Amino acid sequence: MKRKIPMTIMFILAIWGGISYFVGKTPVRNFDNLLRNRLLLIVGAFAIILGLGSLIFHHSQKIRRKARFWQYSYVMLIALVVTTFVGLFGGVRGEGRLPTIFGGTMLGAHEGKVYAFMNRDELNTFMSNPASYADPDKALMDLPREMDAPEGEQVFLSRYHAALLRQEIELQHAGYEMADEPIPPMISPVSGETVRYRADFKISLQALYEGIMVPCGSTMFAMLAFYMCSAAYRAFRMRNLHAGILLVSAFIVMLGQIPLATVFIPWLHDLRQWILDVPNLASKRGIMIGVGLGASATSFKIILGIERAWLGGGDE
Amino acid sequence: MKYCFLIFILAAVPVFAVQELPEDQMFPDTNAGVHDDTGMEPFVNETEVFVEMSEDALSATETEPVADSKLMPPQNVTAFDVPHDDGEAIMVVWEPPPEKTPTRYLLEISGPDGLWHEVTETVMTQYRVSQLTNRVLYRFRVSAIYPEGVARSEPTDPVAPLDHWLKLGEVPVLIAIMIFVFFLLWFIQAARRGVELFVRRISGLTAVEDAIGRATEMGKPVLYVPGLSGIEDVGTLAALNILGEVARRTVHYDVKIICPNRDPIVYTIAREIVKETYASEGRPDAYDPDSVFYLVPDQFAFAAGVDGIMVREKPATIFLLGYFWAESLIMAETGASTGAVQIAGTDSVAQLPFFITACDYTLIGEELYAASAYLSREPMLLGTLKAQDYGKLSFLLAMVILTLLAVLFGIDTVGWVEVR
Numbered sequence: 001m002k003r004k005i006p007m008t009i010m011f012i013l014a015i016w017g018g019i020s021y022f023v024g025k026t027p028v029r030n031f032d033n034l035l036r037n038r039l040l041l042i043v044g045a046f047a048i049i050l051g052l053g054s055l056i057f058h059h060s061q062k063i064r065r066k067a068r069f070w071q072y073s074y075v076m077l078i079a080l081v082v083t084t085f086v087g088l089f090g091g092v093r094g095e096g097r098l099p100t101i102f103g104g105t106m107l108g109a110h111e112g113k114v115y116a117f118m119n120r121d122e123l124n125t126f127m128s129n130p131a132s133y134a135d136p137d138k139a140l141m142d143l144p145r146e147m148d149a150p151e152g153e154q155v156f157l158s159r160y161h162a163a164l165l166r167q168e169i170e171l172q173h174a175g176y177e178m179a180d181e182p183i184p185p186m187i188s189p190v191s192g193e194t195v196r197y198r199a200d201f202k203i204s205l206q207a208l209y210e211g212i213m214v215p216c217g218s219t220m221f222a223m224l225a226f227y228m229c230s231a232a233y234r235a236f237r238m239r240n241l242h243a244g245i246l247l248v249s250a251f252i253v254m255l256g257q258i259p260l261a262t263v264f265i266p267w268l269h270d271l272r273q274w275i276l277d278v279p280n281l282a283s284k285r286g287i288m289i290g291v292g293l294g295a296s297a298t299s300f301k302i303i304l305g306i307e308r309a310w311l312g313g314g315d316e
Numbered sequence: 317m318k319y320c321f322l323i324f325i326l327a328a329v330p331v332f333a334v335q336e337l338p339e340d341q342m343f344p345d346t347n348a349g350v351h352d353d354t355g356m357e358p359f360v361n362e363t364e365v366f367v368e369m370s371e372d373a374l375s376a377t378e379t380e381p382v383a384d385s386k387l388m389p390p391q392n393v394t395a396f397d398v399p400h401d402d403g404e405a406i407m408v409v410w411e412p413p414p415e416k417t418p419t420r421y422l423l424e425i426s427g428p429d430g431l432w433h434e435v436t437e438t439v440m441t442q443y444r445v446s447q448l449t450n451r452v453l454y455r456f457r458v459s460a461i462y463p464e465g466v467a468r469s470e471p472t473d474p475v476a477p478l479d480h481w482l483k484l485g486e487v488p489v490l491i492a493i494m495i496f497v498f499f500l501l502w503f504i505q506a507a508r509r510g511v512e513l514f515v516r517r518i519s520g521l522t523a524v525e526d527a528i529g530r531a532t533e534m535g536k537p538v539l540y541v542p543g544l545s546g547i548e549d550v551g552t553l554a555a556l557n558i559l560g561e562v563a564r565r566t567v568h569y570d571v572k573i574i575c576p577n578r579d580p581i582v583y584t585i586a587r588e589i590v591k592e593t594y595a596s597e598g599r600p601d602a603y604d605p606d607s608v609f610y611l612v613p614d615q616f617a618f619a620a621g622v623d624g625i626m627v628r629e630k631p632a633t634i635f636l637l638g639y640f641w642a643e644s645l646i647m648a649e650t651g652a653s654t655g656a657v658q659i660a661g662t663d664s665v666a667q668l669p670f671f672i673t674a675c676d677y678t679l680i681g682e683e684l685y686a687a688s689a690y691l692s693r694e695p696m697l698l699g700t701l702k703a704q705d706y707g708k709l710s711f712l713l714a715m716v717i718l719t720l721l722a723v724l725f726g727i728d729t730v731g732w733v734e735v736r
Contacts (some may be wrong), residue, residue, distance in 0.1 A: 021483075021486065021489075022482060022483055022486050022490060023402075023481060023482065023483070024400070024401055024402030024403060024479045024480045024481065024482065024483045025402075025479050025480070025481055026402075026403060026450060026479045029402055029479075040548075043581060044580060044581055047580035047581045047583070047584050048580045050580060050583070050584050050610075051577075051580035051583050051584075051610035052610070054583060054587075054608075054609045054610040055609065055610050055611075057605070057606065057609075058606055058609040058610075061606050068628050069628055213614060213617070216616070216617065216620070217614060217615070217616040217617065220616035220617075220619055220620055220643075220646065221616055221642065223646060224642060224645060224646055227645045227646055227649040228645065230649060231645055231648075231649060231670060231673040231674050232673075234673055234674070235669075235672075235673040284665050287665050287668070287680060287681040287682075288665060288681070289708060289711055290681045290682035290704075290708060291663040291665075291681040291682055291685075293496065293682065293704050293707045293708060293711075294550075294554075294663070294681065294682035294684070294685030294686065294704055295550035295551075295663070295685065296493070296496055296707075297496075297500065297685060297700045297701075297703060297704050297707075298550050298553060298554050298557075298685045299550060299553075300497065300500055300700070301697065301700050302553065306504065306696050306697060306700065307557060307688060307697065309556070309557040309558075309559075309560035309561060309589070309688050309692070310553060310556050310557055310560070310585065310589065311588075311589075311592065
């Protein structure tokens with residue numbers, strides 16, 4: 001039973017997947033989408049719980065055993081707790097219950113007009129959809145009537161934007177006129193008349209992602225260039241005939257890519273294109289046909305229950 | 317052979333359905349109105365089914381004048397539902413003006429709101445408008461754009477996209493699958509009868525035994541990365557199949573296996589595979605629940621994590637099997653720098669050169685799928701390898717024959733096999 005049930009489920013779903021590929025009726029397609037997207041998401045959500053359990057267990061074990069570099073496991077566990085806390089209470093874009101902003105934003109005055117500065121993404125989001133900053137606290141209630149949204153367009157602002165607006169009103173009262181259009185945040189119009197400036201940082205999942213994950217990922221990706229150099233060095237050593245052909249082909253393709261080389265050798269570009277379009281593409285297609293057939297064979301082996309390694313070993 | 321009948325019955329049902337279709341439905345007369353599976357019916361009678369255009373919209377669009385009367389608009393503009401598809405698409409075709417060729421055409425659509433919206437600008441004389449709503453009537457008009465001005469055609473008759481039972485454009489795929497399944501079942505039967513099947517030597521797979529033996533001698537672990545893709549990828553399934561065989565050998569040799577995962581579903585299955593393998597080999601006590609673990613979902617964070625494991629644990633053997641993206645070289649080069657024997661395999665054509673360069677053995681494309689059969693030496697699995705070879709032979713023959721027919725006799729053989 002331990003094997004029969006998953007194999008039966010898999011067989012039925014696989015046959016369904018095959019049928020839905022050839023049937024164009026909308027109900028069939030909708031049900032197929034439900035299986036592929038919604039149900040897979042639910043299964044994925046449960047699997048993530050298992051994955052998190054595994055992650056915590058793995059690093060706890062390392063700390064307990066004092067395995068090599070066990071200190072890094074503390075970094076991982078602390079990062080996990082902080083990220084979860086920020087995600088749960090700070091929201092993806094700072095819409096949660098945590099104080100989303102340290103300080104505020106830049107307010108500038110120039111030639112008698114006040115400009116509000118936000119970062120580029122925030123400004124774009126705010127200008128395109130002010131309602132996305134809806135706040136149940138109804139921050140606008142404390143504002144003077146003349147600063148309310150235009151008639152028929154009820155706009156709610158977050159606590160942060162309400163505070164920002166209040167500052168602007170104060171500046172207005174001080175004799176400044178509000179500018180109609182915000183100046184793009186990357187251009188500073190504040191030439192000696194800056195009224196306030198404060199750092200802008202949100203406690204949000206997006207801030208953590210953009211501030212930590214993206215730079216780290218970019219660093220790893222950038223290292224690829226150096227790995228490519230060392231791999232190319234190894235690949236282009238002329239150990240035998242095949243490596244020699246590879247070296248010559250690569251040399252022509254790289255040289256043909258350079259505009260200056262094609263000025264001196266006009267046919268180089270055509271030769272490069274021929275190498276890419278004929279021998280290179282032919283071998284790629286050969287591999288791809290093999291991959292297609294291999295994938296089909298693997299699928300059929302699993303559907304028909306011939307291949308059972310994915311169920312682990314053992315008897316029924 | 318019981319599977320053979322089942323597959324053929326399932327596969328044959330839509331084929332018989334095609335034969336029963338009347339001819340007028342295969343190639344609908346687009347001037348007659350909207351067609352359904354059950355026959356031709358004028359759209360004016362379909363008020364309960366089709367969302368019609370408002371009277372104002374119809375009158376407003378039909379009386380709009382041509383922008384420049386001296387210039388000729390596109391001729392015979394017709395719109396019809398794409399036959400035997402999954403709906404949401406209408407094909408619009410037109411002929412170029414007889415006297416002067418315009419620089420391009422502007423295709424516009426009008427839906428139930430009666431307003432005209434631009435679809436595209438093109439130099440072709442046909443366009444497949446997609447992402448429409450089934451059973452909603454649309455009209456189209458085409459403007460010929462000249463340097464001197466624009467000449468607009470009359471709007472077409474309203475037409476609605478429909479979904480159909482059989483996607484006729486996929487029939488070549490169905491036929492190819494049937495041929496392949498025939499080979500598959502034929503060779504499985506042959507293997508069952510005890511026919512000895514020759515499978516060529518794959519050096520990357522022959523080296524698996526030696527590589528794990530090396531890990532035993534060195535007293536170091538084996539690192540197994542089942543790709544970065546999800547479970548829906550067949551390459552991942554193949555990698556998981558091989559994981560079972562590799563785990564079986566690590567049990568025999570009493571070597572530690574380390575298997576980090578990027579996808580939580582793949583992690584769950586990989587863990588079960590290793591756990592079950594230990595149990596089935598009579599060593600459930602030797603299974604370390606910490607050997608298969610979930611690392612991180614981010615691509616480069618995963619690469620960094622695996623690199624860290626390679627540098628810290630110094631595994632004697634590294635398996636990089638499954639589907640990889642740009643991180644393939646980062647991991648393979650780091651593994652090479654640690655001095656480990658590396659066996660890689662992927663069906664991602666773009667990453668193969670990196671693996672070939674940085675790894676000791678590389679399973680190229682289909683060899684990844686063959687690995688499980690090759691390692692287990694089960695006759696039925698080996699039969700599927702022969703089926704793959706014969707499938708490739710069939711493709712090769714088909715390509716040669718169709719090319720000869722096209723070149724020698726001018727037959728449109730591309731149209732026979734084209735998937736629409």
